[in-house]
Amino acid sequence: MNNNIPSQTSGIQPQKKLNIYFTAGIPQLEDTTEIIxxxxxxxxxxxxxxxxxSDPxxxxxxxxxxxxxxxxxxMTIEKLFSQLxxxxxxxxxxxxxxxYINPVLRFGFENFCRECSESGVSGLIIxxxxxxxxxxxxxxxxKLYNLHFTFLVTPETSDERILYLDSLSSGFLYAVSSSSTTGNDNAVLKNEEYLSRLASLPLKNPVMIGFGIKSKEDFNNVTEKADGGIIGTAFVNILLHHRDWKKKAIDFIHSIKA
Structure with a gap:
């Protein structure tokens, strides 16, 4: 696996990166590798x-x-590493x-990082x-296991703290579109002030916007001033609720990338 998270390419209209989230072990336990x-x-x-x-x-x-x-x-962490x-x-x-941090600590943090390295994992978000x-x-x-770590920021995060979290992060900075839980229909996607503020800061990492992106229009909106977008709930919903989830999932990603 590639351990380098892709940075933004140079040019007038650089390609915006698409990051897809899904939960390991759905719809069936052994579907994880096929979805990857x-x-x-x-x-x-x-x-x-x-x-x-158990408590997300x-x-x-x-x-x-x-x-x-x-x-x-x-699904367990051990099973996921085996699949990877x-x-x-x-x-x-x-x-x-x-x-979440509790299962990782139960596994043992250094042991977890070692297994990530041996499984081709590039980084963590906790x-x-x-x-x-x-x-x-x-x-x-x-650092010992060559793993990136990404922190999250929100519209309420001060500039000073955004710069601090960016300094700790590597790979990318995860900018939550609005202060809500994942998949919230009320997420404010095109928060101009927030996105402009992020774009104006001297950040060392690319900025990826997440929470509430469901379509190519959403993706285009949030990536006007950011380096990429993260889609989770809309993709997971396909895996959970469509019998023909494989075709639907492929069509969905193609629709965003088109």
Whole structure:
């Protein structure tokens, strides 16, 4: 797997990066590897794989449903690493694991990072890991295993803190479109003031916008002043609720990339 998260290309109209999120272990336990290959072959530049957790408080109803189903199917961190290792030589785009800190600590943080490295994982997003704890206890371990780490910012995050979180992040900075849970229909996608503020800051990382993107129009709106967009709930909804999810998922990614 490619451990380098793609940076924005130069030019008048650089390509905007598409990052697809899904929860490991849905719709069936063994579908994870097929979905990974499907995302890559459909043209996405990177992907996030959610590690199922019993109390996903930052997620909306669709992704909560996905966590519940994945756990019911028997998905574990150990199983996910096994699946990733089985296809790591076939995957050329960055794979990022996203989840909550408690299961990672139960697994053992350094052991988890070692397994990420051996499984071809490029980086981590752990929204409930405080930055101070990250700096004090975990940053050097991530460096040891050549793993990126991404922090999230919101419209309410001050410029000073955005710059601080950007300085701690590598790979990209995850800019939440609005202060809401994932998949919230009321997410404000084209927050001009917020997106302009992000674009004006001297950030070292590309900015990827997430939460609430459901269509090519949404994607184009949020990426006017950002480097890419992250789609999760709309894609997970296809995996959960469409019998012919493979064709529907491919068509969906193609529709965004068209």
């Amino acid at each position: 290959k499907l995302i890559q072959s459909s043209g996405a530049e990177m992907m996030e794989i959610g590690m199922p957790y 408080v930052a997620d909306g109803p669709v992704i909560q449903e996905a966590h519940e189903l994945a756990l019911k199917n028997g 290792k089985s296809i790591k030589n076939e995957i050329k785009i960055p794979v990022i694991l996203m989840g 929204p409930d890991l405080p930055p101070v704890e990250f700096e004090k206890n975990y940053r050097e371990i991530l």
